[in-house]
Amino acid sequence: MEVLKESGQREVFCGLTSIVWLHRRMPDAFFLVVGSRTCAHLIQSAAGVMIFAEPRFGTAILGERDLAGLADANAELDRLVTDLLARRPEIRTLFLVGSCPSEVIKLDLAKAAERLNERLVGRVRVVNYSGSGIETTFTQGEDQALTALVPLLPAGDQRQLLLVGTLADAVEDRFLTLFERLGVGPVLSLPPRRSTELPPVGPGTQALLCQPFLGSTARALQARGVTLLPAPYPLGVEGSRRWFETAAAAFGIDPAHTAAVLDPLVARGQAAVAPHRRQLEGKRLFLLPDSQMEPALARFLHRECGMELVEVGTPYLDRTLQQPELDLLPPGTALSEGQHLERQLERVRAARPDLVVCGMGLANPLEAEGIATKWSIELVFSPIHGCDQAGDLAELFARPLRRRASLAFA
Numbered sequence: 001m002e003v004l005k006e007s008g009q010r011e012v013f014c015g016l017t018s019i020v021w022l023h024r025r026m027p028d029a030f031f032l033v034v035g036s037r038t039c040a041h042l043i044q045s046a047a048g049v050m051i052f053a054e055p056r057f058g059t060a061i062l063g064e065r066d067l068a069g070l071a072d073a074n075a076e077l078d079r080l081v082t083d084l085l086a087r088r089p090e091i092r093t094l095f096l097v098g099s100c101p102s103e104v105i106k107l108d109l110a111k112a113a114e115r116l117n118e119r120l121v122g123r124v125r126v127v128n129y130s131g132s133g134i135e136t137t138f139t140q141g142e143d144q145a146l147t148a149l150v151p152l153l154p155a156g157d158q159r160q161l162l163l164v165g166t167l168a169d170a171v172e173d174r175f176l177t178l179f180e181r182l183g184v185g186p187v188l189s190l191p192p193r194r195s196t197e198l199p200p201v202g203p204g205t206q207a208l209l210c211q212p213f214l215g216s217t218a219r220a221l222q223a224r225g226v227t228l229l230p231a232p233y234p235l236g237v238e239g240s241r242r243w244f245e246t247a248a249a250a251f252g253i254d255p256a257h258t259a260a261v262l263d264p265l266v267a268r269g270q271a272a273v274a275p276h277r278r279q280l281e282g283k284r285l286f287l288l289p290d291s292q293m294e295p296a297l298a299r300f301l302h303r304e305c306g307m308e309l310v311e312v313g314t315p316y317l318d319r320t321l322q323q324p325e326l327d328l329l330p331p332g333t334a335l336s337e338g339q340h341l342e343r344q345l346e347r348v349r350a351a352r353p354d355l356v357v358c359g360m361g362l363a364n365p366l367e368a369e370g371i372a373t374k375w376s377i378e379l380v381f382s383p384i385h386g387c388d389q390a391g392d393l394a395e396l397f398a399r400p401l402r403r404r405a406s407l408a409f410a
């Protein structure tokens with residue numbers, strides 16, 4: 001498959017955005033962004049938390065004196081962390097999250113974490129990673145956070161399945177029940193629900209990624225002896241089925257038993273997708289690069305919903321993680337990696353697709369030009385994994401088409 005590689009102006013959210021779903025996943029962790037007021041606004045508005053709530057994230061704001069190198073930012077940070085931990089004794093893991101400003105002034109957060117860990121040993125674990133927009137797109141924030149956790153995972157030899165990537169709790173519960181019925185286990189998760197209950201890993205661990213944007217985490221796990229199970233992602237009925245089948249095969253489960261467990265779910269999922277397929281079938285889809293979920297979404301929307309793929313863009317194309325998805329795309333699919341915003345928008349305007357999947361910043365201008373859009377960020381905030389969610393996933397794409405059709409009718 002030919003891939004058009006592009007580089008130029010990008011239109012994506014930075015990795016700080018992933019704090020929104022990470023802080024919900026680990027209620028005993030706190031994410032302290034070391035950044036500017038812009039970073040604080042971004043995270044505050046993305047998470048939509050009221051000012052009087054006790055959120056589990058915050059921003060240590062670098063003022064002008066810090067940025068000009070006139071103040072000792074490290075001393076300020078230590079003072080702020082001390083105050084925070086005194087007020088919030090429930091915090092067990094503190095993530096220090098780097099930003100563009102902290103990187104520009106070369107504030108060494110790894111050293112800061114080391115220093116704070118020495119002081120807080122036995123009470124709070126301090127971990128650092130970068131969410132800066134210089135280095136990351138919005139889903140890569142999770143990849144960076146999990147990569148930072150990998151060296152802290154205890155060593156363990158037991159044979160087990162490790163699910164890697166944040167799932168909605170209800171979806172994860174359903175998955176755990178399914179794995180039990182399949183006879184696959186024990187099953188552990190990274191990130192865990194409690195930040196202190198880090199799963200042990202070692203040569204007996206087989207990892208199944210829940211999200212396609214965790215390349216750096218996957219490589220760090222492989223360096224710990226973990227085997228990565230290559231599979232399409234559990235989006236849509238087909239992806240979910242193949243994902244579970246991959247795990248079952250790795251654990252030596254009889255394929256007839258796997259089919260007996262999965263068949264009813266597949267039938268239910270297909271029935272839930274059917275009404276949305278009627279709306280999506282034959283419609284032309286353009287995916288702009290944003291989340292690295294694009295190949296998996298394109299596969300679902302083409303194979304299960306009958307959409308035509310005009311172009312599938314992705315910010316990075318990690319072949320190790322994406323090959324099982326690329327294998328399922330129709331031959332000749334136009335794939336692009338990276339972003340050159342102007343050129344991509346020219347291609348969108350020339351193709352006049354029925355639906356564009358894009359970042360929030362591009363949605364309104366495209367809607368104003370008469371093109372229906374779907375925010376890609378909604379796909380990481382919604383529970384879309386598994387056969388049971390396939391109908392809801394299809395609905396997310398059918399809704400903007402329905403809305404546009406009713407506006408045209410009105």
Ligand code: SF4
Binds near residue numbers: 014098134
């Ligand atoms: S980390 Fe960078 S891109 Fe993200 S909000 Fe802060 S300044 Fe903006």
